Amino acid sequence: MSQQSKINAPKSVSGPVTWLDDRTGLANLANKKFLRKVFPDHWSFMLGEIALWSFVILLLTGVFLTFWFKPSMAEVEYHGSYELLRGLHMSDAYSSTLDISFDVRAGLLMRQVHHWAAILFIAAMMVHMLRILFTGAFRKPREINYVIGSLLLMLGILEGFAGYSLPDDLLSGTGLRIAEGLIRSVPVVGTYTSFFAFGGEFPGDDMIPRLYMLHILLIPGLLIALVTAHLVLLYYHKHTQWPGPGRTNRNVVGEPFLPIYTAKAGGFFFIIFGVTSLMGALLQINPVWKYGPYNPSEVTAGSQPDWYMGIAEGLLRIMPGWETEVFGYTLSWNVLLPGVVAPGVLFTIALLYPFIEQWITGDKREHHLLQRPRNAPSRTAFIVSLMTVYGLLWFAGGNDIIALKFDLDLNWITRFMRVLIFIGPPIAFIITKRICLGLQRADRERALHGFETGIIMRAPSGEYTERHAPLSSTETWKLVSHEQYDRPELEPAVDENGVANPASRRSRLRSKVWAFWYDDDVTNVSREELEEAHSHTDGHHRAEGTEVEGADEPSELEPKH
Amino acid sequence: MRLLSARLSARRRHPLAGLVVLLLGLGIAGGLYATVAPKPAEANAAQQELVADGRKLFLVGCASCHGKNAEGIMNASGSQQGPPLIGVGAAAVDFQVSTGRMPMAQTGAQAPRKDPLYTDEQTEALAAFVASLGPGPAIPAAEDYDYEDATEEEIVRGGELWRTNCTACHNFNASGGALPDGKYAPSLVGVDAKHMYEAMQIGPQQMPVFSDNVMTPEDKRNVIAYVKHLEQQDQPNPGGFALGSLGPVSEGLFGWIVGIGGLVIVTVWITGHGARVKK
Numbered sequence: 001m002s003q004q005s006k007i008n009a010p011k012s013v014s015g016p017v018t019w020l021d022d023r024t025g026l027a028n029l030a031n032k033k034f035l036r037k038v039f040p041d042h043w044s045f046m047l048g049e050i051a052l053w054s055f056v057i058l059l060l061t062g063v064f065l066t067f068w069f070k071p072s073m074a075e076v077e078y079h080g081s082y083e084l085l086r087g088l089h090m091s092d093a094y095s096s097t098l099d100i101s102f103d104v105r106a107g108l109l110m111r112q113v114h115h116w117a118a119i120l121f122i123a124a125m126m127v128h129m130l131r132i133l134f135t136g137a138f139r140k141p142r143e144i145n146y147v148i149g150s151l152l153l154m155l156g157i158l159e160g161f162a163g164y165s166l167p168d169d170l171l172s173g174t175g176l177r178i179a180e181g182l183i184r185s186v187p188v189v190g191t192y193t194s195f196f197a198f199g200g201e202f203p204g205d206d207m208i209p210r211l212y213m214l215h216i217l218l219i220p221g222l223l224i225a226l227v228t229a230h231l232v233l234l235y236y237h238k239h240t241q242w243p244g245p246g247r248t249n250r251n252v253v254g255e256p257f258l259p260i261y262t263a264k265a266g267g268f269f270f271i272i273f274g275v276t277s278l279m280g281a282l283l284q285i286n287p288v289w290k291y292g293p294y295n296p297s298e299v300t301a302g303s304q305p306d307w308y309m310g311i312a313e314g315l316l317r318i319m320p321g322w323e324t325e326v327f328g329y330t331l332s333w334n335v336l337l338p339g340v341v342a343p344g345v346l347f348t349i350a351l352l353y354p355f356i357e358q359w360i361t362g363d364k365r366e367h368h369l370l371q372r373p374r375n376a377p378s379r380t381a382f383i384v385s386l387m388t389v390y391g392l393l394w395f396a397g398g399n400d401i402i403a404l405k406f407d408l409d410l411n412w413i414t415r416f417m418r419v420l421i422f423i424g425p426p427i428a429f430i431i432t433k434r435i436c437l438g439l440q441r442a443d444r445e446r447a448l449h450g451f452e453t454g455i456i457m458r459a460p461s462g463e464y465t466e467r468h469a470p471l472s473s474t475e476t477w478k479l480v481s482h483e484q485y486d487r488p489e490l491e492p493a494v495d496e497n498g499v500a501n502p503a504s505r506r507s508r509l510r511s512k513v514w515a516f517w518y519d520d521d522v523t524n525v526s527r528e529e530l531e532e533a534h535s536h537t538d539g540h541h542r543a544e545g546t547e548v549e550g551a552d553e554p555s556e557l558e559p560k561h
Numbered sequence: 562m563r564l565l566s567a568r569l570s571a572r573r574r575h576p577l578a579g580l581v582v583l584l585l586g587l588g589i590a591g592g593l594y595a596t597v598a599p600k601p602a603e604a605n606a607a608q609q610e611l612v613a614d615g616r617k618l619f620l621v622g623c624a625s626c627h628g629k630n631a632e633g634i635m636n637a638s639g640s641q642q643g644p645p646l647i648g649v650g651a652a653a654v655d656f657q658v659s660t661g662r663m664p665m666a667q668t669g670a671q672a673p674r675k676d677p678l679y680t681d682e683q684t685e686a687l688a689a690f691v692a693s694l695g696p697g698p699a700i701p702a703a704e705d706y707d708y709e710d711a712t713e714e715e716i717v718r719g720g721e722l723w724r725t726n727c728t729a730c731h732n733f734n735a736s737g738g739a740l741p742d743g744k745y746a747p748s749l750v751g752v753d754a755k756h757m758y759e760a761m762q763i764g765p766q767q768m769p770v771f772s773d774n775v776m777t778p779e780d781k782r783n784v785i786a787y788v789k790h791l792e793q794q795d796q797p798n799p800g801g802f803a804l805g806s807l808g809p810v811s812e813g814l815f816g817w818i819v820g821i822g823g824l825v826i827v828t829v830w831i832t833g834h835g836a837r838v839k840k
């Protein structure tokens with residue numbers, strides 16, 4: 001390819017290109033193996049890319065903002081062009097944010113694009129993570145990359161929180177005040193940590209400069225390093241793919257990185273840039289001039305964090321006000337549990353999920369083919385129940401807005417949520433699992449008996465049946481190729497020397513968890529079953545009816561139509 | 562532009578015409594005043610009449626809940642059918658009746674604003690009647706709440722007072738907010754300056770009273786000026802569509818629905834089209 005262009009290009013182009021190529025060997029790179037890497041094509045594989053490109057937009061717009069933003073809490077008098085605050089005393093940080101909004105050309109646009117991109121960045125990471133979880137893409141060898149991804153999500157949230165706190169408006173300060181409360185609620189070290197973090201009593205003068213350092217240096221640096229590691233590992237492992245003919249655990253079917261994939265990805269960048277720019281231009285976000293400068297004695301209705309902190313807000317809002325006094329010190333369960341413990345537990349579950357599942361299955365093999373969510377019913381149901389917790393807490397975090405807009409009673413929303421947060425997730429689990437099992441049965445039925453043709457046949461005896469036609473091998477493959485796990489063997493209670501075996505109890509626990517997780521799964525179609533079914537359909541033009549099913553299926557698995 | 566000036570010149574009158582009209586107007590007004598203006602005794606009589614009218618209206622429309630002498634009525638359950646109105650003042654009646662809150666249509670957590678049921682004269686009569694029962698805040702005069710000529714400094718001061726005293730319930734943009742037990746602080750967009758002033762004077766329902774020694778009349782006017790300017794500032798809104806001015810909740814909703822929703826549709830489209838379409 002590069003040879004071709006060298007011959008055809010006019011001298012003016014080929015000259016510098018050859019010069020560069022001679023020194024760097026770039027043209028050769030195009031033929032190199034790593035640029036010929038192949039990427040499979042599915043919409044859900046592009047969710048991570050939304051996150052990647054919004055991160056790039058954040059870097060670009062963020063650098064623009066740094067030119068004018070003054071990370072200082074020194075008090076100044078505002079003399080910019082926003083009349084309703086003119087002459088007011090405020091921090092340099094807030095005043096410079098007003099300047100960016102009203103006096104810097106394109107400043108407000110950049111602020112809004114930056115903020116919308118931040119919202120999208122974290123949302124995209126989250127849907128990307130859901131895709132990984134639902135399809136089993138976290139399984140060996142990709143566990144490390146999964147952990148890196150989770151850390152990216154957590155750092156992204158921290159980064160967003162730091163950014164939200166920078167303008168030093170009323171919402172910034174209210175958010176930081178809550179963060180301070182969370183830190184202080186930790187027994188023993190809380191107060192010291194808070195004094196350390198804020199450089200003394202809240203709010204102090206150090207808060208904004210420190211957050212600024214975190215926001216533009218430390219966390220972005222970590223993010224860039226982790227994103228790089230994430231992508232390198234992706235390259236190294238190759239992308240996963242959906243099962244299909246010719247797709248195995250040892251190959252990847254898709255488009256070469258260069259040129260097709262890069263062209264698509266590049267185009268996608270511009271689409272995302274376009275969408276965030278449009279949102280920045282048309283939809284107002286964080287109108288700091290209306291909130292006013294931070295003042296610890298003020299507060300406003302509608303004080304909420306950005307959406308990604310919403311669950312922390314929700315947890316705080318539904319928690320009853322429990323406190324205990326120990327040796328004259330107050331233990332604030334009402335802040336500690338929802339503010340520190342619960343988010344920690346949720347995040348740890350998310351972070352460790354691949355290892356938890358591996359422990360249950362005992363599966364140590366590599367997987368490069370994705371699972372359809374229905375083929376892992378308990379996992380899918382578990383994720384949906386986590387999503388339910390998340391959604392409910394989100395809802396609880398916006399309880400006042402919901403009460404206002406839907407004419408509901410604030411206190412009843414809170415009471416309702418306190419109950420729902422415990423019974424909602426199990427209900428979601430059961431419903432999702434049933435749906436998955438139903439889909440599995442339908443798949444099994446389709447694989448064995450083909451699809452319904454809509455042709456009604458009448459037998460000489462007068463019986464009516466619908467004719468089924470066999471599926472193509474491609475389709476059948478999609479339905480039957482997934483693996484299932486056997487129940488792990490129990491360790492003997494005593495080892496060969498007759499000594500009690502400590503592994504035994506663990507293995508029994510594991511076996512029990514396994515049973516809960518996999519016992520209900522609909523047994524996959526075996527090769528024999530498939531051949532048997534096909535010999536029926538192929539041989540005679542006999543309508544598929546109840547006979548075949550009844551003959552070789554355990555009756556409870558097969559609902560009749 | 563040219564059209565306008567053409568029309569203006571066609572109507573141009575004698576330079577003294579304005580002065581003549583003014584003098585004429587003053588003459589007529591002066592004459593009318595001399596004949597109509599009440600003498601002190603007459604004023605008293607007029608007032609008595611107003612109170613009597615008000616009492617009649619009150620007996621028909623309000624007494625069922627507030628009692629014949631506005632002494633208040635307790636339900637069997639011990640809750641109030643309507644609170645006593647002795648000493649609430651004319652301002653309270655004017656506020657409650659001309660914002661349509663009273664007469665209350667049905668019992669609920671809070672009497673909502675609706676179209677007023679009484680004319681201005683009837684409202685005045687009702688107010689006069691209730692005011693005659695006991696001293697309370699009077700209806701403010703127009704210059705009390707006239708915010709048009711507030712200086713920039715006063716507006717900014719009003720903003721500070723607004724953020725310190727009001728946003729906790731009414732939201733930073735006066736979009737309203739929820740309160741415990743199904744109550745709410747309403748949106749103040751489009752509320753009359755007079756009603757704003759009265760609300761601060763009387764503190765309806767959950768709202769605290771901002772009496773004159775808590776917040777001076779000038780400061781009340783400054784707050785009104787700020788809220789009114791906030792409304793005008795929004796045309797057009799800097800930064801685009803304000804998403805209801807409810808803060809980050811509606812922003813997050815838009816981010817997910819418009820942003821992520823839109824982009825997911827794009828991913829489906831991209832992978833479905835392009836270099837190599839299968840199927």
Ligand code: HEM
Nearest residue numbers: 058059062063065066069115118160163164166216220286
């Ligand atoms: C991972 C990425 C990032 C996220 C999630 C993020 C998020 C945010 C948010 C939510 C704000 C508040 C914006 C507002 O005023 O409404 C903000 C402000 C700011 N960000 Fe970022 N940001 C990121 C990366 C960066 C980078 C890389 C830089 C600079 C190199 C930067 C520079 C700034 C500055 C200077 C401000 C304050 C100016 C202002 O508030 O108007 N950000 N950021």
